[in-house]
């Protein structure tokens with residue numbers, strides 16, 4: 001099949017970034033992608049005539065973000081939407097108590113204060129934690145010290161459990177005590193009315209991308225690599241493997257020789273969580289016009305606790321809710337209609353008969369998707385932040401890994417995928433690549449093609 005300077009496995013954000021940077025530097029690059037589309041876990045469904053982001057939706061914090069700089073350079077429109085990271089206060093959130101009753105202004109203020117107070121204790125407990133402590137352990141210690149009434153503690157415990165599920169796709173008792181250390185949000189968050197996959201599609205435009213080409217084996221030595229996709233073999237000097245951690249953990253790609261402990265260890269220790277989305281569209285809005293999100297505590301929100309108003313994207317009343325962690329895994333086994341019916345039942349506890357019959361829905365199954373085998377990585381008990389960056393390799397100077405799971409600063413994000421692709425390209429070229437130049441070249445190429 002010819003020889004390349006570099007083979008990139010996977011056409012998600014990290015893969016197209018690395019490949020584009022290498023191609024810009026004059027390398028012969030091919031991307032081998034198992035799916036029939038570019039974007040990976042950035043997947044915009046446009047079948048209904050508007051965008052439904054079935055994978056990533058948000059930039060979680062635009063201040064000082066090179067990803068935000070790229071989006072601006074590409075002049076991609078965004079909508080400010082600053083509750084994508086499970087914050088307790090800040091933007092208007094309609095809160096409901098454990099009986100499904102709306103909280104008044106005083107109760108809401110008290111709730112926010114209580115969570116903030118326990119969160120401060122939690123930071124101390126995480127700082128004082130020992131190896132082997134889970135996020136559940138440190139949460140319980142913080143709650144014990146809070147001095148709050150038992151019902152209050154139950155609500156906050158539930159809130160923390162749900163926060164871990166949404167941020168990590170994992171059960172709170174499986175997450176390391178440090179599992180949310182990298183979760184800080186700087187500045188506003190934004191979503192993409194035209195669909196988030198515009199970013200990887202525009203980066204990848206014009207590259208040699210072989211779709212529906214599933215890699216099954218990588219042979220590597222210090223003199224080069226042979227990458228097998230079924231009966232077809234591709235040879236190159238180097239390879240960048242960007243398939244999700246879930247795919248690597250499942251052993252879907254064989255490495256010969258086997259991966260050294262420096263990479264295999266992190267691969268085993270880090271966790272891959274499940275986080276699924278359920279979009280439900282209604283004929284009429286039954287929640288407040290200016291609410292960014294709705295949140296139910298305690299029993300009323302046992303499964304379906306948080307709802308995000310994403311109507312601005314389609315112009316139709318639409319709520320987005322999530323099923324993550326163990327519940328997300330159970331949910332994806334059920335027929336979509338049953339999932340939606342259950343979610344609508346939960347909404348009726350809050351809004352009664354004002355909740356009409358849904359007019360459309362979208363349900364994801366990321367944990368069953370053979371090309372991701374989960375949603376994103378997290379710090380499972382027994383892993384450390386170093387494991388993310390150690391996973392990047394390289395092995396023998398030829399076998400590189402990139403993707404969200406390989407970036408320790410903010411794993412599980414689009415930013416992590418972007419920066420890890422950048423790092424892999426810099427390592428292969430042996431020099432720095434300026435991100436502003438990278439964006440400028442994409443625009444230049446697009447303008448050349450229009451002319």
Ligand SMILES: Cc1cc2nc3c(=O)[nH]c(=O)nc-3n(C[C@H](O)[C@H](O)[C@H](O)COP(=O)(O)OP(=O)(O)OC[C@H]3O[C@@H](n4cnc5c(N)ncnc54)[C@H](O)[C@@H]3O)c2cc1C
Nearest residue numbers: 010012013014034040041056057058215403404413414417
């Ligand atoms: C439901 C959901 C919501 C999310 N929300 C957000 C959010 O709001 N903000 C945010 O920043 N991040 C979010 N994320 C995370 C974000 O989507 C990912 O971190 C990022 O897109 C990962 O990019 P990547 O290049 O590392 O991997 P991917 O995008 O998964 O790319 C890897 C590619 O490898 C391909 N592949 C897999 N196996 C093979 C094989 N054997 N052979 C060839 N190709 C293969 C895959 O098809 C895929 O295209 C979300 C993820 C999910 C699932």
